[in-house]
Amino acid sequence: MDSTVNTWREGRAGRIRLNRPKALNALDFEMVTRIKAAVEEFGADPQVHLLLIDAPERGFCAGGDVRGIRAAGLAGDVKTIEEFFSTEYAMNQALADCRKPVVSLINGVCMGGGIGLSVHGSHRIATEKAMFAMPETAIGLFPDVGMSFFLPRMPGALGLYVGLTGARLTGADAVHGGFATHFVPEEKLGALEAALLADGVAVIPAFTAPLPAFSLAAHRPVIDKAFGATSVPEILAILAADGAGFAQSALALLREHSPLSIYWSFEIIRQGANRDLAQALAAELALVRQITRHPEFHEGVRAVLIDKDRAPKWSPPSLEQVDPAAIAQLFA
Secondary structure, three states: OOOOEEEEEEOOEEEEEEOOHHHOOOEOHHHHHHHHHHHHHHHHOOOOOEEEEEOOOOOOEOOEOHHHHHHHHHOOOHHHHHHHHHHHHHHHHHHHHOOOOEEEEEOOEEEOHHHHHHHOOOEEEEOOOOEEEOOHHHOOOOOOOOHHHHHHHOOOOHHHHHHHHOOOEEHHHHHHHOOOOEEOOHHHHHHHHHHHHHHOHHHHHHHOOOOOOOOOHHHHHHHHHHHOOOOHHHHHHHHHHOOOHHHHHHHHHHHHOOHHHHHHHHHHHHHHOOOOHHHHHHHHHHHHHHHOOOHHHHHHHHHHHHOOOOOOOOOOOOHHHOOHHHHHHHOO
């Protein structure tokens, strides 16, 4: 079992284990292909009562392999980009369509494509060491993997806040927000796994801990007011007018990230409120074909993941300079 994704049957479960620890289990084409096939195979197997997804080393999944996607974009390799995203999104849909329980054990980083791998399943178990985030606007991309469907359905305007700022949610906060469904202490994770294999998902409540208070509860009014606005300029104005530290930190996050990405992410998340998952994934595929060839994405990945200088040269450099017509053209 030395593949980047290992699959096998054990007890009641069809097991899917991510095994690319040096890359924090970032998903490449081989991985999403194998996961999709495993989901379909286990879903059709009458001996399998649940699917169990985990990654026992160095977190759960840091997202998609955007370094490889950037390289393909710079080379004009449209085929590689198309194959990866169409297969990844088909994997997301397969997870959502699976009629059996899909349980993810999340103990560490779960970002981007990792959320897409887990959130479409029925049971998302988060420990106190879990950390969820959609950091795409920091690299000039947008929240994809079905997030344009999921984020608008989080409580209030929390989804747009998380999707635009890239704010991180701990395991407990992820349960409050909806990324996770159950909070289980890390020390109980091994026993929970054994119980799932023996007796199925009915055992989960016995392993959960009391849920700590939502750390963003006090900030929900400003989140809902600002990120419930009908445009990016309105979000900025509401945050700027609020003198509280939380509003100012949210505004600072928006200004750190790609201005273009903030705008196109806002638009696709807003549109996703009126789409089902299949429609949202189709819209994301149409947009990602354009964005992965865009200089903004190439610059963001360079600055954050390749050179790691954290000094991207966005174009335009500020949110106020974004041309709404250019954003509209992406969705035409």
